[in-house]
Amino acid sequence: MSAAPQRVIIVGGGPTGMTAAHALTRAGIDFVLLEGRHEIALDAGCNLVLSSMGMRALGQLGLLPALKKVSSPVTKFQRLDHKGRDIGDTMFFTYIQQSHGYYPRVFSRYNLMQVFYDNLPAEVRSKTLANKKVSDIRSTEHGVVVECADGTSYEGCMVIGADGAYSVVRKYMRELALKDEQRANTEAFVNEEKPFLTTYRCFWIRFPVLPGLKVGDAFETHGPNMATQFFVGEDSAVVGIYERLDEPTRDPRRCTVVDEKPFVEKWGNLPLTKGTTLTIAEAYAQKMDAGFINLEEGVVKHWSWGGRMVLAGDAAHKFTPSTGAGCNEGIIDIVVLANHLRRAFSSGAPSPDKLNAAFKEYQDARYELATFGCKLAGNTTAAATWPNAIYKFLDLRVFSSKMIQKFFINQGVATTAQTPVFDYIEGEEEIVGKVPWVHAIPSRTQIV
Template identity: 50%
Template sequence: MAASTFKVIVVGGGPVGLVAAHALTKAGIDFTLLERRPHVVIDAGSNLVLTPVGIPALGQLNLRAPLDAVSSPLGRIDRMDHEGNDLGDVQLFSMMKELIGIAPRVISRHDLTRVLYDTLPSEAQKKIFGNKKLSDITSTPTGVIATCADGTSYEGSLVVGTDGAHSLVRDIMRKLALQNGPSEQVNAEHPFLTTYRCLWLRFQRPANVPEGVTCETHGPGLATQLFTGEDSAVAAIYETMEKPTTERPRYTRADQDALIERWGHIPIIAGEGKLTLREAYNSRQESGLVSLEEGVAEHWSWNGRVVLAGDSAHKFTPSTGAGCNHGILDIAALVQQLNAICSKAPNASPSREAIDSALQAYQEKRRNTIVAECDRSSKATAAATWQNGVFKFVDKYVMPRNAVTRFFIGQAAKGAARNPSPNFNFGSSEVQLGKKEAWTASPVMVRAH
């Protein structure tokens, strides 16, 4: 049983933050969750893909059935070039279903956050507060104080930052490290590099395009991914920027329109239901233009008082759908460590030194996998946008081969034997899966291209 005096302050109520609420509840660790929006259930943002990396872990939190009810499985990936010429389909998702029993599923951010919130016990829901924008973190001899922009403050033992790529927690953690002296380990001010921007848009699923379709358009400088759900379709358009930057560009509606002027003729659905990017944009229900940061922060925690998880610690391009899924496994690894040290001090809060050691062990458990997955996602986006002749050749002539897909799945299975993934079965060191799903004990994900 976790220590009654140990308390976690989770900053950020997106999917990873809500998974943290589930995990901490299961471990018996007290928490408060602070979200800058009015509520954690939001009807905004692009859809997400749950992969065989994250799905088994969510099942350990009894979330698989309710999430299956509001998500759609993905099958064949239909691919074409900028002129609509067939590039050959990729059977990755259907082979995953055939060989391991799990297919990736597409889900709206609204449905994902709604299920994650609604399935929390009522007592846990009472620990979640909206309209709480973080303004500062103060380290004290016994813990931390998180102060919000509205003047309220919350005391705890540890702040967990799940507040995304533009993390305030990460910025404040850096400030605390700098204030603590020149010997402190300090992250770069801008730890992520942006090479691509992404226009995402949601629109009504065309009547002649079935649910569960995945279409991709590849070519020099731009790639698209489209997923169809029960009622809507979501497209992501990845454009190579003029030059990479560590700064955060701010985009407007005019920037979205300008991208459509450049690329509106590109087909995003081929065949009988042919649809161009411009047609989809003109019928959109919602859209946004964002930077696609990439990278892994060097330091994920500070002094046993602050720790990062998910996009706050590492950011991938979305091509492989890995970001949210690896954020889920971050939480599993982190809460495993916290549960272990709390169990050793059942009547008191663990010492700062014990917490710091647990946070270092969490990063050590996850970092190599995360670095490899970040590289894998980057290469997938580079291949889809034909960044050079080698990427173009592999994308056009190697990836459509079923033997290649089977090879990648086999490599993932071998990785599972070497590196079981963290899990939410606290006290167990391995994911408990059926024989057919055993490879998903590895957080390694095969490229989607």
């Protein structure tokens, strides 16, 4: 059998996979991206907030001007309880702006994905293939063969699994690790079959920007067993309603349209904003689109297998949405991974050992931060849904204090300031605040 092409196969065309497509293009590494849905940019899902960390990395890829056009800055969360009482605003976004010089920005997922797609060079766009649901992955002597449900197959030297919380790449990594007889201690490389625990489900509703709502407005409703996060975007408003399940589960129930009515009957009266009388039921009555998502949480133990497959984004770590971190962290995964891959591919097709070393350095750089981010997000969702008197007290009396908010943001800003950059893409620093970035965007002469 001849050697597999020196090509990376990216499975999944979400934000992580599309960041990888841009990053590999800039690194001069050949790739093909396989996306199971019928289009890369689909009007599916919730709004997303990208922070200075994610925006800076996408800025290095040349996407900042296009991203700014389709997003709006968010300055604060206006918070209320289930009875509509003001429980104090959180000013995290403003404090982030004061430190990094940039307000986080809210996007519809559709607009974000469209920017990713439209800004790929035309000759590269043809390497991002929709309608390619990956159904099998085989490791061969020379590389990997990825089979799709439509009968096509693709050969490469490695796979990036950017295929979300129910990753098939992770599933095949596990099967291969279980079969691998050559390793002395097979157990040490085998991931759990169901690494994520689901404590909450989310029902999201997209509806028009109704009178009384302003683009960039953000609200949260907190209270027992249910909290909302509501963003008013450029072209629509989207609320995510996070409901605590009776029991946490590793086998979350798939909810469908028949579950919507009882859900809205249960929570419909709850208010969504300060200054208007808008309720969940009224938002639902005006819906352009809606759906359920499970909010899995967890960090996968082994992010790669055999120098052939590596995970990134939600496939590797899954957070609740409350801190708006999942997509940002997936982008930074790719920054770190792409830096290592560029070095590994610099002198031709890398051996599995070379790739294995690159994957290990990548996971070592990312694992602890992902674990911390996962816990922080879970605790933030718990605080908003008041599972007990302690969380309720923290939410109402502690997190409403501007001094405490500043304290937390200062800790976060110090960590964010250390975010790595693509070390092979020159550019200007466009996001500048009073806290300097530890790793500067390189100039042409600094790139080796």
